[in-house]
Amino acid sequence: MTINLDLLIPEILVGSLAFIILGLDLFLKSKYKEYIAYIAATGLILVLIFSIIPIWNTKANIYGDILVLDGYAIFFKAFFLTFGAVLILSSKNYVGNNFSYIAEYYSIVIFTILAMMFMVSSAEILTAYISLELLSFSLYVLVAFNRFNNRANEASIKYILLGAFSSAILLYGVSQIYGHLGTTNLVQIQQALSMNSEMSLGLIIGFSMFIVGFLFKIGIVPFHMWVPDVYEGSATPVTAYLAVLVKVAIVALFIRVLVVGLMPIAQDWQLILIGFSIVTMVVGNVVALIQSNIKRLLAYSSIGHAGYILLGVAAIGTLDQKGLILVDFSRLIVNGIILHLVSYSLASIAIFLCIDIIFGNSEEEQIDSMKGLHDRSPLMSLLITASLISLGGLPIFAGFTSKFYLFNSIGTQISLWYVGIAIITSLISLYYYLYVIRKIYIDTNKDKTVINLPILTKGILVFLLFALIFIGIYPNILMEFIYHASESLL
C-alpha cells in the first residue's frame, strides 16, 4: 500500500483555500470583504493551473484503493474548479447585496467543490458516500443561507429531510452490498459479481436501494418532488449551484459506480433505468409547460435534462453476447453525456445569472414580469434567448451539438424508439422555452427602466455567450479533453 499524497495536492489546496477564506473574514475590514469573491475564484483557478494540469496524464490509485486518479476524475475536477470559479464570480453581486455572512458563503461553496472532487475520484462506495454527505451537508447550509426568507427556510427543511432520507436509502444499499459481497471496492464488486451468476435477494435489494438513492439525489421522477421546491426557495446563485455543479458531480459519480462496479449485472439495471429516464423526460417536460415561475420552470426543465442523461447512462450498459461491454460505443455515449453536461451547465449558469440580476431578492420570479426585457437589457435578453435555445437543442448553440451527439450515440446502442421519445420530449420543451423568449422579445412592458450591469457581470455574460456558440460550432477542442476522460474510464 503506497501513500502517494502528492496526487492529493489539489484537494489539499482547495481545502486550505476554504479555511483561509474563513480565516480572512476575521481580519478583513468589512469594506474589503467584497473582494473575497475574487480571492476565492482566483484561488480555484490557480489550483486548476498549478496542481491539476501537472497531473493531467496520471493514472494511479491513492491510499491503497480508496481513491483513484484517472483521466475521468481529473477532467471532472477541472470542470468543477472552472465552473466553480465562474459561479462564484457570477454570484458576487447577489451575495454582496443580500447575505450578511459573505466569507462563510464562499468557504462553504469551496467545501462543496472539495466534496465533489473527492466524489469523482472515489474508488469505493463508502468513500463515495462520505463525500456525498460532505456535499449534502454543505448544501443544506447553502440552501438556508437566506435565513430571513421563509421560502428559503421551507426549501431547506424539505431538502434536509429528503436528503437525509435518500442518504439513508443509499447507505442501506451500501451495507447490504458489503454484507453480501464482503467488499466496498468497486473493482472487487465487479469481480465478485462476474464470478457468481446468481444474485441473492439481499443483494438485489442492496443494489436497488443503492441505485434509488442516486436517482433521489439526481432528481429522477418519481423521486423528484424536492427539486422544484428547493430550486424555487433557494437564493438564485444557490439554485444555479444545485442545478449545475451538484447535478454534474452526482451524475459523474453514478456513471463511475455503474461502469466500474455494476457492469456485470448491466442487463438487470439497463431496462429499469430506461424506464425511469422515459418517465423523467416526459414528466419533467410536460409539467414544465404549466409553470408560471421561471425558477420552477427551469427546475422541471433540468429534470427533463436529467432524463436525457439517464437514458445515456442506461445505454452504456449494453453488453454483447459474451457479457462484455462494447467499449467503443460506450465511450461514445460517455462522450455524449459529458458534452451534454457541459452545454447544459453553460446554458443554466447563464440563465440563472440573468434571473438573479432581473429579480434580485424579490419573492416572485414570474415569467410575466420578464415582459419586454429586450428594451431594458438587450445583452441579458440575448443571453437568456441563447441559453434557452441551447437547452431546447437548436443550432448554433452548444445544446444542438451536444444533444445530437448524445442521442446519436445512444441510438447506436439501444432501440431508436427510446431516442424518438427523447427527441419528442425535446420538442415539448421547445414550447415553453419559446414562450419565455416570446415574453422577452415580442411582448412589451410599461416599465422600460434600463438595467445597468456591472462590468464583471457583463464580462461573464459575454464569456458564456461566446462559450455557448464556440462549443456549438467547434467542439473539437473540448472533445479532446472529453476523449481523455472517457478513455480512462472504460
Next chain:
Amino acid sequence: MDLIKENILILTILLPLIGASLIFITPGHLNNIIKYISLVVSFITFIIVILIFIFYDINSGGVQLLWNWNWLSLKGAWPLGSEGISLNLGVDGISVMMVLLTGTVMLTGVMASWNIQSRNKDFFVLYFLLLAGVFGVFISYDMFFFFFFYELSVMPMFLLIGYWGSSSDFRTFIRTKEYAAMKLTLFLVAGSVLIWVAIIAIFVQAGLGTFNLLEIQKVVDDKFPLFFQQVNFLMIIIGFGILAGMWPFHTWSPDGHVAAPTSVSMVHAGVLMKLGAFGIIRIGMALLPEGANSLMPLLMILGCVNVIYGAFSALGQTDLKYVVGYSSVSHMGYVLMGLASMEHLGLTGAVYQMFSHGIMTALFFLAVGAIYHSMHTRDILILKGIIKKMPYASIFFVFAGLTSLGLPGLSGFAAEILIFLGVFKSYGSLGVLFGSLAVAGAGITAIYILRLVSKVFFGRPDQNINNILDTTKFENMAGIILVVLILFGGLYPLPFIDMITSGVTPILNNILGAL
C-alpha cells in the same frame, strides 16, 4: 479566380453570416447604414450565386465544387470514424437551381424590407441567419450539417414572425402573429424530430461512422433492407413533407405566411418550403431508393390532395395573403406529385416548379406586402380597382397570378407541363387519373386568380382611396428582377432544364437500378 472557385460554396454560407455579424456590431440607430450593409451583402451573395451557376459544368454532371472541412471525428467504433462529421459542401444540378433561387429571393427580400420601421438591426441579423441556414441545407452533403442548417433556418422564423409580423382579423376572431409564429416553429421542429430519428437510423444502419451522404450512398444496396427503407422513407416524407406544406400537415403554412412580414413571407414561401421537397430528394430518394419506390404512391395521393384542397381553400379566402398562402400549398402539391411520378420528366418538372414557384411566390408576397403597407387592409371584399393607385404592385400581382395559373410563356407553364407529362406517364391508368386531377387543379387556380384580378385590381375603385403611396423604388426593382426571371424561365427554360436534368438523372438511375 481559382481561389474563388475552390471556396465559392462556403462563401454562400459565410457571406450572410458576415453580414449578420457586421449588422450586429453596428449601432442600432444607424438605420440607413444597416440597410445598405444588407443590400451590399445580399448583392455580393447574388453575384456569387450566379458564379456558381456559371462554374457548374453541366456536361460532366455529378457533384461539383466540393469543399471539405473535417469537423469532428468519431473515434474508435467505425471503419470511417475518422471522417465522422465533416462540413462537406458540394452542388449538383438541383442544388444549383435552389441556390440560384435563394440568392434571388434574398436580394429581393432585402429590397422589400426597406420600410421596416422598428428594430431594423435585429431584423436583418435574424434574416441573414435564416438565409445562411437555407444556403447551408442546399449545399451540404453531410447529414449532420444538413440537419444543422435545417434547424438554423427554423429558429429565426419565430422571432421574425412574432415581432415584425401582423395579426389577421377574421371578423369573428383574430389570428395573432404570436400564435402563427409558435404554430409554425412547433410544426417545423416536429417535422425535424422525424428527420432526426431517420438520420440517426441511417447513420447507425450504415455502420460507417460517417454522416457523409456520398459515402453512405455507396453502401445503400448492401446495408439497407427493404423494411428499414420503407419505415425511414415514411418518416422522411412526413418530416420534410411538413415543411413542404404537405396535406394534412400544411396548416402552419398559410397562417405562418400571412403573419410574417413581407420579406420573410417571400423567403419562407419562396425558399423554405422548397427545403422540404429538396430534403425528400436529397435524403429520401438518394439514400432510400427501394423505400421511395414502394411509398411514392402515398406521396402521389397526398400531393394530389394538396393541389385540389389548396386550390379550393384559396377559392374560399377573403384575405389577399391567405389566397396566396393557400395557392402555395396547392403549388407545392404539384412539386410533390412530380417527385412521386418517379419519372424523368416529372422529376425535372418538380424541381423546375420549385424554382419557378419560389420566384413567383416571392413576387406575389412582394405585391401583397406593398398593397397592405399602403392600404392597411388585405380584405378582398374591401379592396377594389387598385391598379389605378398602385400600378406597379398590381402589375406584379397580376404577373405572378398568370404564372401561377400556368400561362404559356411564363416559367410556371414550363414547369407544370413537365409535371403533367410525368404524372400521366407514371402508374398506368392511375397516372391518368392523377394527371387529370392535377390539370383540374390548374383550372381552379385560374378561377381564384382571375376572380381576384378582375375585382381587386381592375374593378371600379371606391372614392375613398386617394393619397395612396405607391411602391418604393426598391420594391419596384425587386419586382422587376423577379418578373425578368419569370419571363426568361418561361421563354427560354433550356439552360435551367439542362441544369436540373444533370442533377435528376443520377438520382433516378439510382432508384431504377435498385429495382
